[in-house]
Amino acid sequence: MTGIICGTGSYAPSYVMDNNEIATMVETSDEWIRERTGVATRHIIKDETTVSMACEAAKKALDDGEVKPEEVDLIIVSTISSNIILPCTACEVQKELGAENATCFDLSAACSGFVLAYNTALAYLSGGVYQTALIIGSESLSNLTNWKDRGTCILFGDGAGAAVMRAKEGRTYLPATHSDGMKGKALTCLSRHTHIDAKRMKDPEYYMQMDGQAVFKFAVKKVPEVVNEVLSKNQVKKEEIVWYILHQANSRIVEAVAKRLDEPIEKFPMNLQEYGNTSSASIAILLDEMKKSGRLKSGHKIVMAGFGAGLTWGATVMEWG
Ligand code: UT7
Secondary structure, three states: OEEEEEEEEEEOOOOEEEHHHHOOOOOOOHHHHHHHHOOOEEEOOOOOOHHHHHHHHHHHHHHHHOOOHHHOOEEEEEOOOOOOOOOOHHHHHHHHHOOOOOEEEEEOOHHHHHHHHHHHHHHHHHOOOOOEEEEEEEEEHHHOOOOOOOOOOOOEOEEEEEEEEEEEOOOOOOOEEEEOHHHHHHEEOOOOOOOOOHHHHOOHHHOOEEOHHHHHHHHHHHHHHHHHHHHHHOOOOHHHEEEEEEOOOOHHHHHHHHHHHOOOHHHOOOOHHHHOEOHHHHHHHHHHHHHHOOOOOOOOEEEEEEEEOOOEEEEEEEEOO
16 A cells, blocks of 8 residues: 555745845845856745645645545645644644544644655555545745845745645555754754744844755755665666656755766756745645646656755655556
């Protein structure tokens, strides 16, 4: 028994902030941001919230997978930026969808979160515990961003992506995942409520703070390692992999990973040009775009890999349903 993705959906706020707008807030330029990160624009919430975006992406995924809300047994929302603490975002999604039979919880693992949500749902489905799962990555990173820090504010964006998974006969591939809390200082954020707490807004520690170079070096070393690990664990050759769907943090990271794996860059789709880094939403949004544009075909073997704060990193292999 295993689990396959049968529907996807995504949501991006309608407000688009380009690099020139960022250059009005900090000393930077469109040219520098494009060259160093690949990012040209990012979507930023106005009226939307982490909960509302999760709901929109989830509705689209259920429609796409032709799954009724009452059929959903499990809802996992991966987020580090929910607008509410209680109830959890997943329960809010349940309420909005009317998914009355679902067990719901949130998962916090930053940019590795969607891969870990997938692995968690897969374990439940392949273990026969549940039949249908809804996994969502939803982030309002603009609420956690220090718009005076050019080392971080150029990178991040808001959005949500979702996937519906069904239990199905077939092979379950084992994931490879790791964490290193000892290196957690490389990327921190002390509160989720910088946007509503004027006192805290004065203290940079309450926003996302990052040692960009350390995170960059960690990613280009650990992501190829964990991809090789997941392939060898499952005895899958890299020639069999049609797509590597990586967390969308920086085009130079994706290019460096492709090079280290000695795989063509064409196997590494990117959409960070439009969205920036949306943390746990990034892989889910990219999966949805790839499905909608017909690039994912039944039987395609795909690697998903996430990496980020914690530090956390992980990869998983799946066969498209
Ligand atoms: O989701 C996972 C978490 N995050 C990541 O994966 C991010 C990983 N890191 C990165 O993407 C990159 O490290 C950054 C894009 C954040 C920075 O790029 P970099 O090539 O590592 O730049 P740097 O920090 O080494 O800075 C190079 C120069 C410095 O000037 P000097 O000292 O050489 O004169 C910086 O002060 O660029 C300067 N700089 C900027 N200049 C214009 C740093 N940020 C900017 C900026 N605009 N926004």
